[in-house]
Amino acid sequence: MDLLSAAYGATSDDDDDGAEATPTPAWAATSYASAAGPPPKRPRWEPPPYLPPPPPYPIPQPARPRAAPPLASTASGRYVSKRERALMAASSSPVDSSSPLPPSAAAQFGSPVVGSISDSNLRADIFHSLRCQPKPGSTRRMPLKLSVSLTGHTKAVNCVDWSQSHAHLLASAGMDHTVHVFNVWNKGNTTARVFKFHTAAVKDVRWSPNGLSLLSGGFDCSLRLVDVEEGKEIKVFKEDQAVEVIKFNPNNSNLFLSGGSKGSLRLWDIRSGLVTKEYQRNLGTILDIEFSSDGKQFICSTDTSRSNVSENSIIIWDTLRQVPLSNQNSNPGITFQY
Known part of the structure; x- marks a missing residue:
């Protein structure tokens, strides 16, 4: 028995060493392929990016400005032209922006001075x-004739x-x-x-x-x-009208009156720049105005009164109360209102 077991055992070992691999059945390969999924897609072909051909000649580069040669000094002995002397003077005296303009430049820019x-x-x-008033009995007199154009x-x-x-x-x-x-x-x-x-x-x-x-x-x-x-x-x-006449208040130099083409009279304050009082009487163009000596009243004259275009008007106003004072007719063609 031992001899038979040894003989059969040796035969099986030789068969295992010399035997070839058994091929996989077709049905098994198909099942394996379906389980692994579809094959990957082939990449799409794309054309390479366009590159312009190299230029047949080198591109010229802008030339760098060369430094100007140093200006020759008048002490060097050689002749210096007027242009070089002007450049030397300009380079030696830089312009100061805070310096005043020369008279010719100031006149060019319209300076009022x-x-x-x-x-x-x-x-x-x-x-x-002009400075001194002559005393009573003084022999000093004004020039008899003063004339200037x-x-x-x-x-x-x-x-x-x-x-x-x-x-x-x-x-x-x-x-x-x-x-x-x-x-x-x-x-x-x-x-x-x-x-x-x-x-x-x-x-x-x-x-x-x-x-x-x-x-x-x-x-x-x-x-x-x-x-x-x-x-x-x-x-x-x-203003909202063409200004015809203006007058300062003699009692307060910060106040002034203005009269215009629409018949409006306004009292202005210089400090605030605003109208403090306005005087309305349905008048025509204001021709002239004048304050009383104390500034409490003023008188104005107009071309026409819109209420009666055939009449010219002179009106005296109360400065503070903004109302005209009493009126009086002294001429059929002219109306005086006091």
């Missing part, structure tokens, strides 16, 4: 007569006004949109200031009792206060 407002260049006799306006002049604090200064307003200040008795240039702040004809101009300030009004529906000494505009007051 064109002359002097000082009284230092007046004739001696005129200077003393003032030019500058290019169109008609609508109004003139002497300064109360600087008797040698005269202001004028014209149809050429400008306000001029003349140093009347100056030996040299008599035109001291030319203001071009208005955009239409200037109808009236008045000196402020406070000093070197001017108030002007015109057809651009505005009133403008300027500093004469500095040549600058201080404040603008907007």
Whole structure:
């Protein structure tokens, strides 16, 4: 028995070593493939990105600016042209933005300062007569004849006004949109200031009792206060009518009246820039206004009264209460209202 077991055992070992692998049945392969899923898709073909062909010649690069050669000094001994000398002068003196413009440049940009407002260049006799009032019995007299021609306006002049604090200064307003200040008795240039702040004809101009300030009004529906000494505009007051006439209150220099083409009379406060009182009477264009000495009343004249166009009107107003005082007819063609 032992011999038979050994013989059979050896035979089975040889069979295992020499036997080939058994092929997988077709039904088994099909089942395995279905369990593993469908085969992966083939990737889509995409064309490669377009690249432009290289240029047949190199692209030129912009040339760098070469540094200018150093300017020759006049002490080097060689001839230096006028252009080089000008460049040397410009490079040696840098421009300061805070420095004042030269007179020619200032005139080009329309600076209102064109002359002097000082009284230092007046004739001696005129200077003393303006500064000092002659005492009773004094033999010093004013010059018998004073005459001067003032030019500058290019169109008609609508109004003139002497300064109360600087008797040698005269202001004028014209149809050429400008306000001029003349140093009347100056030996040299008599035109001291030319203001071009208005955009239409200037109808009236008045000196402020406070000093070197001017108030002007015109057809651009505005009133403008300027500093004469500095040549600058201080404040603008907007109206809804063309301004015909203005007047300062003698009792309060911060208040002034304005009258216009629509018949409105307004009392303004310079400090606030606002209207404090308004006077309405259904009037026509205001031609003139004048305060009483105490400033409590004022009188105005108009071209027509809209209630009766055949009548001209002169009305006296109470400044504080904004009401006209009593009226009286003294002429069939003119109505006086008091």
